[in-house]
Amino acid sequence: MHEEIPADILQCSPLIDAEGLRTLDRLRQHRQAPRWRHQAGDRLQRQDLAALEAYRGQLGAERGRRQADAPPQRILSWLQEMRPKVPALRRRIPAQLDPADHWSRLPTFGREDVSRHPESLVPEDAELEQMIVYRTAGTTGHALLVPHHPRAAACYQPLIEHALARHGVAFEPQAGTVACFLVGAQVRTVTYPTVLAAWRGAGFAKLNLHPAEWQHPEDPHGYFASFQPTILTGDPISFAEMVRLSIPARPRAMITTAVAMSHGLKRRLSAHYGCPVIDWYSLTETGPIGYACPLGEGYHLLPHDLHVEVLERDGQPAPTGQRGEITVSGGRNPYLPLLRYRTGDWGRLDLEPCACGDQMPRLLDLEGRPPVLFRAADGSLVNPVDVSRVLRELPLVQHELHQGRDLSCTLVARPADGAGARLRHRLAQALRGLLGEVPISVRLDPGLGNRPDDDAKPIPYRSELLLED
Numbered sequence: 001m002h003e004e005i006p007a008d009i010l011q012c013s014p015l016i017d018a019e020g021l022r023t024l025d026r027l028r029q030h031r032q033a034p035r036w037r038h039q040a041g042d043r044l045q046r047q048d049l050a051a052l053e054a055y056r057g058q059l060g061a062e063r064g065r066r067q068a069d070a071p072p073q074r075i076l077s078w079l080q081e082m083r084p085k086v087p088a089l090r091r092r093i094p095a096q097l098d099p100a101d102h103w104s105r106l107p108t109f110g111r112e113d114v115s116r117h118p119e120s121l122v123p124e125d126a127e128l129e130q131m132i133v134y135r136t137a138g139t140t141g142h143a144l145l146v147p148h149h150p151r152a153a154a155c156y157q158p159l160i161e162h163a164l165a166r167h168g169v170a171f172e173p174q175a176g177t178v179a180c181f182l183v184g185a186q187v188r189t190v191t192y193p194t195v196l197a198a199w200r201g202a203g204f205a206k207l208n209l210h211p212a213e214w215q216h217p218e219d220p221h222g223y224f225a226s227f228q229p230t231i232l233t234g235d236p237i238s239f240a241e242m243v244r245l246s247i248p249a250r251p252r253a254m255i256t257t258a259v260a261m262s263h264g265l266k267r268r269l270s271a272h273y274g275c276p277v278i279d280w281y282s283l284t285e286t287g288p289i290g291y292a293c294p295l296g297e298g299y300h301l302l303p304h305d306l307h308v309e310v311l312e313r314d315g316q317p318a319p320t321g322q323r324g325e326i327t328v329s330g331g332r333n334p335y336l337p338l339l340r341y342r343t344g345d346w347g348r349l350d351l352e353p354c355a356c357g358d359q360m361p362r363l364l365d366l367e368g369r370p371p372v373l374f375r376a377a378d379g380s381l382v383n384p385v386d387v388s389r390v391l392r393e394l395p396l397v398q399h400e401l402h403q404g405r406d407l408s409c410t411l412v413a414r415p416a417d418g419a420g421a422r423l424r425h426r427l428a429q430a431l432r433g434l435l436g437e438v439p440i441s442v443r444l445d446p447g448l449g450n451r452p453d454d455d456a457k458p459i460p461y462r463s464e465l466l467l468e469d
Contacts, residue, residue, distance in 0.1 A: 012041030019175050020201035027193035032222035034213045038192040043150040056158045062304035064359045071307035075330045082337045088120040108340040136284040146284050147335035157198045163291035167276045169253045173202035178227040182206040183234035185241040187386040224249050236261050236371040286328050298362035306330045310349050372461040374403045377436030384461045390430040395419040398449040403463045408439035414448035
């Protein structure tokens with residue numbers, strides 16, 4: 001069988017079979033297919049499928065009520081295993097400290113640890129052959145490089161299945177069908193078709209709605225109509241663009257990721273496409289954390305193998321029912337074991353049973369990343385991810401970009417040491433390459449985000465424009 005499948009495809013999708021290859025060819029060679037920018041696959045091996053099936057079982061059996069004052073035994077056992085072989089944990093946890101008795105005295109970690117010293121978080125006995133590296137979008141600051149494992153990445157699929165089931169959506173992907181389109185709306189992003197072994201070889205494609213990615217304006221309409229994926233995933237900006245472009249689709253559900261979803265846009269999407277719209281709280285570093293309660297009462301914690309707490313600014317647990325910074329421990333990424341990882345997002349943790357029937361705690365009043373969009377001089381959409389992509393090539397520490405309703409933009413940037421005298425000009429030039437001839441003002445502020453009397457951290461992106469504009 002393998003002799004019939006090209007080696008480059010087998011490298012990305014080791015478990016693909018003849019039927020999967022036919023599905024991939026249909027996705028890839030359709031007459032209205034976009035310009036594919038990448039070749040990718042799930043990279044799963046045969047033993048990974050058994051591990052994923054075991055994860056499905058654990059997800060169903062181990063989710064349930066949690067205690068307020070201590071992590072579950074699974075997390076304590078996980079930490080006991082990780083502590084001696086992860087340099088950062090060995091260095092920062094005193095040898096005499098018993099996590100079971102003194103959990104709140106354990107150190108916290110954050111983006112800076114992942115950014116500056118990722119190697120210190122990788123277990124010393126980790127087998128690195130299957131490591132893949134994801135780059136975060138960078139919409140909350142400069143992008144991170146996050147090491148990951150194909151099996152851990154594939155756990156997204158059982159988690160999606162569970163969230164769909166909680167919303168009453170039947171989802172049993174089959175070979176020869178297309179399970180999912182991941183929809184983007186950016187000037188530039190990775191796009192590819194593949195098949196997913198964990199979903200019986202069903203098809204998947206990552207698409208970009210930007211007009212430059214298609215041969216003709218009507219092509220995305222024809223492509224969606226031809227394959228009719230069972231579910232759609234994407235950020236609110238991309239889904240709003242689907243509505244604006246009148247993209248035809250009949251999904252059973254839409255799952256929104258990356259940034260917070262407004263109630264107004266959720267209602268609009270649900271009415272337009274006639275299906276549930278499930279808001280999903282997830283970070284690249286942590287994986288999925290929560291899904292929107294079917295009754296609209298916050299976000300239920302989704303994985304059984306994450307411990308979530310909310311902390312005050314000094315790192316101490318917030319009093320029951322009060323807001324704090326969402327902090328996670330555990331997970332399934334063998335290359336990034338997270339201990340009390342501060343996400344930068346804020347909310348309240350409610351441990352009481354929910355009327356929807358899910359016994360897992362809920363995050364309430366979640367202050368995640370609101371959807372922000374910019375528009376170029378010609379009216380075309382510019383995603384903050386596009387802005388992050390060009391700004392990260394320049395020597396910045398932090399920045400704040402604001403666009404007014406008249407399309408004028410103001411950028412305040414904290415330069416890195418030795419950034420050079422022409423940085424203001426280079427920043428303006430980079431933005432103009434995305435936005436065209438809109439008024440752009442650039443100001444350098446070496447103290448941005450670094451003043452002791454500043455209570456709030458810089459907000460990288462703000463816009464007076466709405467998704468409906």
